[in-house]
Amino acid sequence: MTEFDQLFKALNITEKSLQEKILKVGIVQTVPKNSFIIEQERYIKWLALVITGKVRVWQENEDRQILLYYVNPVHTCVLSLSATFRDCKSLVNAKTEEETIIVKIPVRYVTEWSFEYKSWNNFTTNSFIFSYEDLLHSYKNLAFSKIDKRLLDYLQSESKTNQTSFINLSHNQLAKEIGTTREVISKILKQFELSGIVNLKFKEIELL
Amino acid sequence: MTEFDQLFKALNITEKSLQEKILKVGIVQTVPKNSFIIEQERYIKWLALVITGKVRVWQENEDRQILLYYVNPVHTCVLSLSATFRDCKSLVNAKTEEETIIVKIPVRYVTEWSFEYKSWNNFTTNSFIFSYEDLLHSYKNLAFSKIDKRLLDYLQSESKTNQTSFINLSHNQLAKEIGTTREVISKILKQFELSGIVNLKFKEIELL
DNA sequence: TCTTACCTGTATCAAAAGGTACAGGTTTAA
DNA sequence: TTAAACCTGTACCTTTTGATACAGGTAAGA
Numbered sequence: 001m002t003e004f005d006q007l008f009k010a011l012n013i014t015e016k017s018l019q020e021k022i023l024k025v026g027i028v029q030t031v032p033k034n035s036f037i038i039e040q041e042r043y044i045k046w047l048a049l050v051i052t053g054k055v056r057v058w059q060e061n062e063d064r065q066i067l068l069y070y071v072n073p074v075h076t077c078v079l080s081l082s083a084t085f086r087d088c089k090s091l092v093n094a095k096t097e098e099e100t101i102i103v104k105i106p107v108r109y110v111t112e113w114s115f116e117y118k119s120w121n122n123f124t125t126n127s128f129i130f131s132y133e134d135l136l137h138s139y140k141n142l143a144f145s146k147i148d149k150r151l152l153d154y155l156q157s158e159s160k161t162n163q164t165s166f167i168n169l170s171h172n173q174l175a176k177e178i179g180t181t182r183e184v185i186s187k188i189l190k191q192f193e194l195s196g197i198v199n200l201k202f203k204e205i206e207l208l
Numbered sequence: 209m210t211e212f213d214q215l216f217k218a219l220n221i222t223e224k225s226l227q228e229k230i231l232k233v234g235i236v237q238t239v240p241k242n243s244f245i246i247e248q249e250r251y252i253k254w255l256a257l258v259i260t261g262k263v264r265v266w267q268e269n270e271d272r273q274i275l276l277y278y279v280n281p282v283h284t285c286v287l288s289l290s291a292t293f294r295d296c297k298s299l300v301n302a303k304t305e306e307e308t309i310i311v312k313i314p315v316r317y318v319t320e321w322s323f324e325y326k327s328w329n330n331f332t333t334n335s336f337i338f339s340y341e342d343l344l345h346s347y348k349n350l351a352f353s354k355i356d357k358r359l360l361d362y363l364q365s366e367s368k369t370n371q372t373s374f375i376n377l378s379h380n381q382l383a384k385e386i387g388t389t390r391e392v393i394s395k396i397l398k399q400f401e402l403s404g405i406v407n408l409k410f411k412e413i414e415l416l
Numbered sequence: 417t418c419t420t421a422c423c424t425g426t427a428t429c430a431a432a433a434g435g436t437a438c439a440g441g442t443t444t445a446a
Numbered sequence: 447t448t449a450a451a452c453c454t455g456t457a458c459c460t461t462t463t464g465a466t467a468c469a470g471g472t473a474a475g476a
Contacts, residue, residue, distance in 0.1 A: 059348050066351045082337045091344055115329050128336035129290045136299055139347050140267050143274045143387045179351045184433060
């Protein structure tokens, strides 16, 4: 199964003529680990769809970062999507966390197809909806939850998505997900350990 | 000019057949000040479009609130929009701040039309895009800015949208916009006054 | 007029989060 | 094997934010 077939299947693209167009203008690209897909303040020329791998999308300040979301197979970064509808600079950064295969579509087709093909329309609409709700959820968390709660939520959701109770991230990496500093994470993790919620090892956190 | 005409004009709806459909299924409703349009955890049956007036959309916890956005003429609440695409409970509250005239469209048509009519498609897509970017902006602010900065930003943007340097809100109301408590707002405003940034009167803040 | 509800200012204390500093562990690659 | 880069733990202090409490002002309606 080619990358395109995977794409068609995942997005439910059954229209033959759309498939042909995608085959014609889409570009399959293998992006090595830790490469930037988008950088804050730069223009977006392609819509990138992740076929395999994982892309981290975040925002940053001078000295802090905060995670927005991960793009997993087979999804797209909603912000490139949004950017494709109007020529503008990216508000975020996106970087591969593993070797990642993407399909790139030039932005001009994205809008066109969304009115022409039902499946493409569904894809774009759903991307917006789910991303919006996801961001809304993060916003609420940020507004109302203390850091310890947010950290625990993060660990639990990591554990769940990776099907393992071991989380292999440094305190520094966690700080950049949550939007705080390393020391704060270390302190809270230590409290968690004393409360019997986790086991701490070097670069490894076990959820109990 | 009827409410519908205003709607057609604002959303650039030129297709005659869509206009007819909207006239047929749309309902014009005058909602008094301080009425709920949507409540958290309740199902959404209509897409509401604000023709005149103002609707506040927020999230709340047990004891706190935080503003999401205002819906002004002629826009819609993106969250009702998102909800119309999939049957689900509302994640937010929406309440009129003034007497407000809305046009209600039953949810089932919203999706249908978005594929059938270019103008409607643009409307829904643009709503998603702008709302997403707006929320993203708020998220970044919340993550990286202290309360004083956020308060000042809020005051300045209020002043700008209302074309006046006087903001007639109580400290309590401000606290609910920013997501903090009244005392914190009072303290910061007092600092602002000492720094010569504002003048404080009863229920009135003048930006200098 | 009086009551009631809401508004503002402020002092004090407590908790949450961040900054600085340092000691020592682990990994990697030269 | 050694240096460099990164990791963890922790102590101490500061700033930010929140909670509690109280005094007194303002507005609106009975």
